[in-house]
Amino acid sequence: MALPAQQIPKWFYSVKIRNFITIMQFRNQLMRPRKTTLHGLLALPEQSSGNFFHWRFKSYRTSSIWNGSQAPSSTRQENISAQDTHPPSLNKLQLKTEVTNFDSQISLEELEDLPPVSPLQQISEEDAVQIVAEPPLPPASFTLRDYVDRSETLQKLVLLGVNLSKLEKRPGVGTLLLRLDFENDIQKILLFLKDIGVEDNQLGAFLTKNYIILTEDLENLRTRVAYLESKKFSKTDISRMIVNAPYLLSFPVDRLDNRLGFFQKELGLNVQKTRDLVIRLPRLLTGSLEPVKENMKVYQLQLGFKRNEIQHMVTRIPKILTANKRKLTETFDYVHNVMSLPHHIIVKFPQVFNSKLLKIKERHSFLTYLGRAQYDPQKPNYISLDKLVSIPDEVFCKEVAKASLQDFEIFLKTL
Incomplete structure (x- = not known):
């Protein structure tokens, strides 16, 4: 009578681990362990580190095929006589009747259709201690570190250089990444980012800043790149803009078009100068326009620059459009009122608004102390603002102040 399929799982779990240990000890005693068979039916496991239940399933397949082949009676007699040549220890295994009877009556199809083992199935304490269970994933966590070992997506993002410690601080980002x-x-x-020129070593920093692009529709991204190409931006320019302003491709075409139109109209620039402006500072297309509008009013109303002067300064140093309003006014007040530099000279050296005011004060005071603070290009010993704010201290002391660096450092202690 065939064994019911429902009893097979119970039979598997009733086998003791010590039976496997006994089998392995017997295997080590044989001269040719890979070719030895038990009663011509049961092949011993070939690897000592294998799974016991996998070995039993392999044994089942071997016996079923042998029994189904209907070997001649003479062959069976040879197998029966061969068993007498095995050591007496084989009789201790008591597997001949147990395995042969089960295997001869169960087909492969029945084994594949076995129902899953019930979680309520009782097992012995010896079997229970062999179970190795991984700790469950926490239902909620403040860090992605708890999920990296289980998530292939997070592991590959880390290999790309993505800083997960920064992303996990943003609400909802962890859940988003785990679902991708x-x-x-x-x-x-x-692949799309690489096609448009983003280098491998830039992908990590890019995705750390703009992880939202991972959820964007690929066709929308291609449409935005095609729009920039229609505005005569080269592929090199586009890749440079995307790296310096990672959110650029997250804005729709109509917004990008409105931004370009705004700068062209408000600054009175032609198409080429507008294109050069956003290439050098692509954040103008992605950042807020409020600081830009405010600074435009500061240059015109508070500082007294003319429209064409603002155009010249902006095309030379685009960052002054987004500079801090207080820093702009304090720098201009010191350069214009203390150093007595007129507007037309400041316009020629707009980088002064990007320099630290403390550095300007220290160097001007030192030149005044030496009697060399002369900024009029029409007079001898003229010192330009560019040299005043741009060169290192060593070069400044040697070429401009005509003094040693030690003298300059001693002077700074007196301030």
Whole structure:
């Protein structure tokens, strides 16, 4: 009578681990362990580190095929006589009747259709201690570190150089990343970024700043790149803009078009100068326009620059459009009122607004102390603002102040 399929799992779990140990000890005693068989039916395991239940399933397949082949009676008699040549220890295994009877009555199809073992199935304490269970994933966590070992997506993002410690501080980002599949969701975005010129060593920093691009539709991204190309931006310019302003491709075409139109209109620039402006500072297309509008009013109303002067300064140093309003006014007040530099000289050296005011004060005071603070290009010993604010201290002391660096450091202690 065939064994019911429902009893097979119970039979598997009733086998003791010590039986496996006994079998392995017997295997080590044989001269040719890979070719030895038990009663011509049961092949011993070939690897000492194997799974016991996998070995039993392998034994089942071997016996079933042998029994189903209907070997001649003479062959069976040879197998029966061969068993007498085995050591007496084989009789201790008591597997002949147990395995042969089960295997001869169960087909492969029945074994494949076995129901899953119930979680309520009782097992012995010896079997229970062999179970190795991984700790469950926490239902909620403040860090992605708890999920990296289980998430292929997070592991590959780390290999790309993505800083997960920064991303996990943003609300909802961890959940978003865990739901993404690397092969289906992320890989196509990475290939797209590489196609438009983003280097491998830039991908990590890029995705750390703009992880939202991983959820963007690929066709939308291609449409935005095509728009920039239609505005005569080269591929090199586009890749440089995307790296310096990672959120650029997250804005729709109509917003990008409005931003370009705004700078062209407000600054009175032609198409080429507008293009050069955003290439040098692409954040103008992604950042807020409020600081830009405020600074435009500061240059015109508070500082007294003319429109064409503002155009010249902006095209030379685009960062002054987004500079801090207080820093602009304090720098201009010191350069214009203390150093007595007129507007037309400041316009020629707009980098003064990007320099630290403390450095300007220290160097001007030192030149005044030496009697060399002369900024009029029409007079001898003229010192330009560029040399005043741009060169290192060693060069400044040697070429401009005509003094030693030690003298300059001693003077600074008196301030």
